[in-house]
Amino acid sequence: xxxxxxxxxxxxxxxxxxxxxxxxxxxxxxxxxxxxxxxxxxxxxxxxxxxxxxxxxxxxxxxxxxxxxxxxxxxxxxxxxxxxxxxxxxxxxxxxxxxxxxxxxxxxxxxxxxxxxxxxxxxxxxxxxxxxxxxxxxxxxxxxxxxxxxxxxxxxxxxxxxxxxxxxxxxxxxxxxxxxxxxxxxxxxxxxxxxxxxxxxxxxxxxxxxxxxxxxxxxxxxxxxxxxxxxxxxxxxxxxxxxxxxxxxxxxxxxxxxxxxxxxxxxxxxxxxxxxxxxxxx
Amino acid sequence: xxxxxxxxxxxxxxxxxxxxxxxxxxxxxxxxxxxxxxxxxxxxxxxxxxxxxxxxxxxxxxxxxxxxxxxxxxxxxxxxxxxxxxxxxxxxxxxxxxxxxxxxxxxxxxxxxxxxxxxxxxxxxxxxxxxxxxxxxxxxxxxxxxxxxxxxxxxxxxxxxxxxxxxxxxxxxxxxxxxxxxxxxxxxxxxxxxxxxxxxxxxxxxxxxxxxxxxxxxxxxxxxxxxxxxxxxxxxxxxxxxxxxxxxxxxxxxxxxxxxxxxxxxxxxxxxxxxxxxxxxx
Numbered sequence: 060x061x062x063x064x065x066x067x068x069x070x071x072x073x074x075x076x077x078x079x080x081x082x083x084x085x086x087x088x089x090x091x092x093x094x095x096x097x098x099x100x101x102x103x104x105x106x107x108x109x110x111x112x113x114x115x116x117x118x119x120x121x122x123x124x125x126x127x128x129x130x131x132x133x134x135x136x137x138x139x140x141x142x143x144x145x146x147x148x149x150x151x152x153x154x155x156x157x158x159x160x161x162x163x164x165x166x167x168x169x170x171x172x173x174x175x176x177x178x179x180x181x182x183x184x185x186x187x188x189x190x191x192x193x194x195x196x197x198x199x200x201x202x203x204x205x206x207x208x209x210x211x212x213x214x215x216x217x218x219x220x221x222x223x224x225x226x227x228x229x230x231x232x233x234x235x236x237x238x239x240x241x242x243x244x245x246x247x248x249x250x251x252x253x254x255x256x257x258x259x260x261x262x263x264x265x266x267x268x269x270x271x272x273x274x275x276x277x278x279x280x281x282x283x284x285x286x287x288x289x290x291x292x293x294x295x296x297x298x299x300x301x302x303x304x305x306x307x308x309x310x311x312x313x314x315x316x317x318x319x320x321x322x323x324x325x326x327x328x329x330x331x332x333x334x335x336x337x338x339x340x341x
Numbered sequence: 342x343x344x345x346x347x348x349x350x351x352x353x354x355x356x357x358x359x360x361x362x363x364x365x366x367x368x369x370x371x372x373x374x375x376x377x378x379x380x381x382x383x384x385x386x387x388x389x390x391x392x393x394x395x396x397x398x399x400x401x402x403x404x405x406x407x408x409x410x411x412x413x414x415x416x417x418x419x420x421x422x423x424x425x426x427x428x429x430x431x432x433x434x435x436x437x438x439x440x441x442x443x444x445x446x447x448x449x450x451x452x453x454x455x456x457x458x459x460x461x462x463x464x465x466x467x468x469x470x471x472x473x474x475x476x477x478x479x480x481x482x483x484x485x486x487x488x489x490x491x492x493x494x495x496x497x498x499x500x501x502x503x504x505x506x507x508x509x510x511x512x513x514x515x516x517x518x519x520x521x522x523x524x525x526x527x528x529x530x531x532x533x534x535x536x537x538x539x540x541x542x543x544x545x546x547x548x549x550x551x552x553x554x555x556x557x558x559x560x561x562x563x564x565x566x567x568x569x570x571x572x573x574x575x576x577x578x579x580x581x582x583x584x585x586x587x588x589x590x591x592x593x594x595x596x597x598x599x600x601x602x603x604x605x606x607x608x609x610x611x612x613x614x615x616x617x618x619x620x621x622x623x
Binding site for chain 1: 414452
């Protein structure tokens with residue numbers, strides 16, 4: 060949300076539309092993955108909830124307006140389940156990347172059945188078991204953030220440990236939100252190092268514990284953003300804490316990974332590969 | 342995570358692979374959107390971080406193993422940026438849905454430049470401004486969950502209000518995690534209704550406030566899952582609170598939407614359309 064701080068936007072930039080009958084999150088996530096392959100900047104416009112003819116015509120009008128303004132055709136990533144709406148959008152002057160139609164036809168042939176053409180992800184999603192699990196996991200992860208609660212740890216799918224600001228909280232929330240994983244997290248603090256023991260609620264759940272570590276330099280940088288010049292953020296203190304935490308995790312036989320150069324998505328995916336079988340159904 | 346509770350998995354189910362040089366989240370999100378168009382169940386296997394030849398060969402071996410076991414070829418959704426790795430995977434016996442190669446070639450032609458074939462989303466992501474904004478937004482939203490803090494509300498992008506369990510917390514976290522939006526949230530409680538006023542910290546930020554409401558029946562259902570048989574969860578009390586909250590929001594001129602049948606993704610996207618312009622750059 061700090062658009063203002065960026066350099067002026069090149070007027071020649073291409074415009075990209077994300078058009079969807081739902082939230083457009085799939086189209087946008089996918090579009091970003093493709094567009095980051097190009098060293099250019101793009102202006103992006105999100106058109107969610109395009110689920111009837113009137114909205115589709117309005118979307119076509121907006122795409123054509125941009126075509127006239129830019130003098131070059133916009134790129135249109137779309138996830139429209141109904142072929143009828145998809146065909147309407149294709150009438151706009153753009154380079155169309157139709158994610159559903161491109162892949163549904165070969166799948167229909169392979170599977171020997173017709174697709175249902177329902178409006179996909181949002182269809183009854185709120186009543187599904189998977190959705191309820193996700194909401195329950197978010198509530199669990201929030202209630203068990205930062206060692207707040209020892210209650211019901213038996214229900215946790217994973218318990219993250221690590222020093223303050225090693226990435227435990229965003230990773231826990233991401234695991235809950237994206238995968239429906241109940242993730243508790245516990246800070247490892249100087250008191251634990253002096254006692255030479257894990258926080259007392261944890262040893263019985265050792266098989267669910269996963270550690271995060273980070274280089275002292277990166278940790279100091281992150282802590283200084285919050286509390287500049289504090290002892291807490293000093294490189295000496297960060298070296299001490301990391302050394303103690305890694306010694307403790309090694310002694311306790313806890314699996315761990317370094318969050319230094321990893322995004323929360325990468326940390327979460329790595330943990331998922333460790334703690335649960337990769338086969339699931341849906 | 343309640344796989345056990347489900348009906349037995351049909352042995353004839355197709356297997357789906359998600360193969361990626363990164364987390365595989367894009368491949369999986371996209372694959373789900375496509376597969377939900379088919380009224381079938383699929384067994385899924387996630388193969389993330391396939392970023393060198395050895396891992397690609399191992400992935401090919403696993404896909405071919407499944408082909409032999411199932412007696413039908415698996416469906417393979419892949420996001421492999423390097424054409425070389427993509428070509429290796431295509432040697433496996435499967436129906437290949439290559440998300441990058443399918444769309445990168447027409448884009449290269451349209452844009453008149455070659456793609457960089459870098460490993461996309463994770464490339465230096467941790468140092469990017471956008472990533473830092475997201476982490477900052479998550480921390481902000483957590484610190485401002487459930488009216489915990491009045492500090493720094495001027496920095497909020499949006500302030501959600503609504504009765505307890507109307508969906509404020511998961512929506513706030515989703516806005517932060519997915520879009521880097523700083524979302525505070527405040528409960529509307531019986532004290533506020535008796536005073537006939539919004540919580541005192543809020544009126545000066547009225548233009549950033551967005552309300553969530555929900556039907557009393559659905560609210561009672563959700564509250565009963567947590568506190569069965571309580572006055573708090575009773576339909577009479579839910580009717581009272583919702584009526585008061587809607588009256589207050591109407592009087593204060595606060596925009597609101599009903600979360601009753603909407604997923605957090607749909608609520609978040611709708612709010613985003615309301616509070617910020619749809620043009621952004623990246």
